[in-house]
Amino acid sequence: MQLRMTGAQALVRSLEEEGVEIIFGIPGGVLLPVFDVLYDSPIRKVLTRHEQGAAHAADGYARATGKVGVCMATSGPGATNLVTGIATAYMDSIPLVAITGQVATNLIGTDAFQEADTTGITMPIVKHNYLVKNPADIPDVVQEAFYIARTGRPGPVLIDLPVDVSRGELKYQRRDHPVLPGYKPTLKGHKKQVRLAARAILEARNPVIYAGGGVITSGASAELxxxxxxxxxxxxxxLMGKGAFPESHPLSMGMLGMHGTRCANYAMCETDLIIAVGTRFDxxxxxxxxxxxxKARIIHIDVDPAxxxxNVRAHIPIVGDARQVLKxxxxxxxxxRSEVRSPDRSEWHALIESWREKYPLAYDRGSGTLKPQYVVERIHALTRGEAIVCTEVGQNQMWAAQYYKVDRPRRFISSGGLGxxxxxxxxxxxAQLxxxxxxxxxxxxxxxVQMTIQELATAVLEGAPVKVAILNNGYLGMVRQWQQLFYHGKYSCSCLQRERTPDFVLLAEAYGAKGIRVKEPEMVxxxxxxxxxxxxxVLIDFWVDPEENVYPMVAPGAPLYDMIGDLLYPVDKVHPEKAEEPFL
Amino acid sequence: MKHTLSVLVENKPGVLARVAELFARRGFNIDSLAVGTTERPDISRMTIVVDVAEHSLEQVRKQLHKLINVIEIVDLDPEASVARELVLAKVKVDKDSRSEVIEIVDIFRGNIVDVSPESIIVEVTGSSRKLQAFEDLVRPYGIKELVRTGKVALPRGK
Structure with a gap:
């Protein structure tokens, strides 16, 4: 049966058919037909205070639930405000559908009020995008958008909807399956490659698994x-793979890379076989x-052949969905197993254990000052490691990654790629909603947090009882750390002067949230x-040691074995020239 | 190393922009790009000549494949494909030189498509090397304007 309806009605109906429960967004001129219909839809509407907040909220929702997140913004500035959020989702392969209003089709290209070339602007940061010019296309476009967003390597898809298309009429008709002749993700790994990989695993003396966000995306944790x-x-x-494998597991070496554990980084330098799953050698x-x-041969399993x-040559490439391939x-x-003789790995295990024992993550616990790492450790202890932890970006993010150990997927949510x-x-x-x-x-x-602090209003009104723990050091902390280490301690434009502004407790209360200030370790x-x-x-304003650094650290451009600045290798051993190409 | 990619794409608005943007963003160099319709109205063919090393050719192909509107990519083997390019050249002529230029055009089996007292417009089709040779030969007479289409190509046989 075909129903006559408007473009806006068709859009909302299509969203309902996709199972959308919640939309984050802000209305505006050219989106009014859509919001008018949404008013009567069971879909929950969350009005954020800035479109960037809408995109990130939809992203957080997608990461926490595994479903497609949906955000909406009007044309021009509404759409450009979404851009950072869309780029964030793109870099971390998060399924997101962004719907933007557009000026009427007869005005496109005339520099009309609130006109921006949204599909042009977002082209490099979406998996795909659409400018809908005909109301009859809406059901197919929405279906395709959700299919593209959540399948293969997930990513954001944008639908730009001119206001006359929303107002126009169509006969609603939905296909059983989207028709996309150029889009067929490979999910099953090549059998011969899988057997090659199996043999390599059995023959390896010092193997290591390097797990990325793809493990979480594909639900491959059990197989891993x-x-x-x-x-x-x-x-x-x-960072994106946090929770893919339980961090409390005896086989976990923790995170690797710039602020990873020495154990993990040393293991990468010595291993003879890396099994990389759902990760991109960033x-x-x-x-x-x-x-x-x-010394390593590399098995690289990823759903994206590109x-x-x-970045790194794979000796045994396997294109496919992580869960399917691992199975x-x-x-x-x-x-x-019976046909291949595995070498004895006890020496390798002993070596890893010795690194783990010798080089634990550490900070100065006896200083008497409030250390950010201690705050994260206490949050971990008092939530029994069971909270969903989101992070901002910078030192707070790295301390959260280092000290909030996660055992399950979809419980650590952080902007990894775009930062x-x-x-x-x-x-x-x-995530909370x-x-x-x-x-x-x-x-x-x-x-x-000050970049999107206005979303406290959204949290209050939507009844999302999120707990914001600010590790307040009064600096753009990671910038300050790099300036200290690589720019001779010149703190150029990185001090935020916490003594003067803002008063986060008053700010929280102004928004109707609860504010708490903590300056002593005993009060944490x-x-x-x-x-x-x-x-x-609740917002807790922890006034932490202002010049605490994130250690250990691999200076940018340095090799993984060259880690600096933890308790074993204090700051005074750091040389600015270590950084070949400082690129902050 | 130059490679000729034959890329079948959905004939939809913005596809050329997506391809061009991808090349720009990933830092791949395009030598030439020709696009037009095919035997099927819903599909267009792009013939893209790229100058890349083997490793990044692989990246070009894989990244192109990620575009939803790209259906098929073939790296054309020069031995097993036919490639042509067309040039239009406005060559300066006068009473004395006109016949010489026409002679050159004949040798290259080109056509004269426009004649005026001071110049003629010549159309020549062929491989890129042939067109280059033609260009080099008429240059001494004075090339007022010139345009090349970029290469189009199809695999042989089948």
């Missing part, structure tokens, strides 16, 4: 754990590329418990 446990292989994970992971994993061989790989390894300051608070709101029963923390910095637990008990959003 089997691979690790059945073969006794240690696992390191990226510069923050590899360090100096020419000295990365010099990631294989992009086949586990089966192949079991089958071949978007201001991501954490709106993402936490999205997607997972209402969970405790959601935003571990924040005083610099980052009480504040966290108070926040956990409060039914409303």
């Amino acid at each position: 754990r089997k691979l690790a446990e059945e073969n006794g292989i240690h696992v390191t994970h990226t 510069d923050r992971i590899t360090g100096k590329l020419s000295e990365f994993a010099p 990631e294989i061989g992009k 086949d790989l586990n089966a192949a390894v079991r089958e071949m 978007t300051m201001g991501f954490g608070l709106p993402a936490a709101i999205g 997607g997972r209402p029963g969970e405790v959601v923390f935003d571990i924040a910095g005083d610099g980052s 637990d009480q504040a966290i418990l108070e926040a956990l008990e409060a039914p409303c959003p």
Whole structure:
């Protein structure tokens, strides 16, 4: 049966058919027909205070639930305000559908009021985008957009909808399946490659699993754990891969890369076989590329063929969905175990254990000052490691990654690729609304959180009781750290003067949230418990040691084995010339 | 190393922009790009000549494949494909030189498509090398304006 309806009605109906529960956005002139229809739809509308907040909230919702996040903004400035959020989702392969209003088709190209070339602007930061010119196309476009966003390597898809298309009429008709002749993601790994990989795994003396966000996206954690446990292989994970493998597991070496553990980084330097799953050998992971994993053969499993061989040569490439490939790989390894003799790995295990013991993550616990790492440790303890933790970007993000150990997927939410300051608070709101029963923390910095602080209003009005823990050091902390280490201590434009502004407690209260200030280590637990008990959003302003640094660290451009600045290698051993190409 | 990619794309608005943007963003160099319709109205063919090393050719192909509107990419083997390019050249002529230029055009099996007292417009089709040779030969007479289409190509046989 075909129903006559307007473009706006068709859009909303299509969203309902896709199972959309919640939309984050802000209305505006050319989107009014859509919001008029949305008013009567069961879909929950969350009015954010800035479109960037809408995009990040939809992103946080998607990361926490595994569903497609939806955000909406009007033409021109509304759409350009979404851009940072769309780029963030693109870099981290998050399924997002962004819907923007556009000026009427007869005005496109005339520099009309609030006109921007949204599809042109977003082309490099979306998986795909559409400018809809005919109301009859709306059902197909929405169906395709959701299909593209969530399948293969997920990513954001944008639909730009001119106002006359929203107002126009069509006969609603939905296809059974989207028709996309140029889009067929490879999900099943090549059988021969899988067998090659299985043999390599059985023959390896010093193997390491390097797990990325793709493991979480594809729901491959259980298969990954089997691979690790059945073969006794240690696992390191990226920032995006946090939660892909339990960090409390004896085989976990923690995070690798620039602020990873020495154990994980040393293992990468010594391993003879890297099993890379759902990850892309980013510069923050590899360090100096020419000295990365010099002894290793590499099995690279990824759903995006373009990631294989992009930065690092893969000896055994396998294109496919991580869960599917790992399942086949586990089966192949079991089958071949009797025919391949595995070397003795006890020496390798002992070496890893010795690194782990010798080089734990550490900070000065006896200083008497309030250390940011201590705050994160206490949040971890008092939430039993069970909270969903969002982060901002910078030092707070790295301390959260280092000290908030996560055992399950979709519980650590952070802007990894783009490194978007201001991501954490709106993402936490999205995560909280997607997972209402969970405790959601935003571990924040005083610099980052101020970029989207207005979303406290959204949290209050939507009843999203997120807990914002600001590790307030009065600086753009990571900038200050790099200036200290690589720019001779010249703190150019990185001091935020926390003594003068803002008063975060008053600010929280102004928004109708609860504000707590903590300056002494003894008060930390009480504040966290108070926040956990409060039914409303709470902001805790932890005044931490202002010049605490994130260690250990691989200087940009340095090889992974060359880690600096933790308790074993104090700051005075750091040389600015270590950084070949400082590129902050 | 130059490679000729034959890329079938959906005939939809903005596809050329997507391809061009991708090349720009990833830092791939395009030597030439020709696009037009095919035997099917819903599909266009782009013939793209890229100058890249083997490693980045692989990246070019993979990244192109990620564009939703790209259906198929073939790296054309010069031995097993036919490639042509067309040039229009406005060559300066006078009473004395006109016949010489026409002779050259004949040798290259070109056509004269416009004649005026001071110049003629010549159309020549062929491989890029042939067109280059033609260009070099008529240059001494004075080339007032010139345009090349870029290469179009199809695989042989099948």
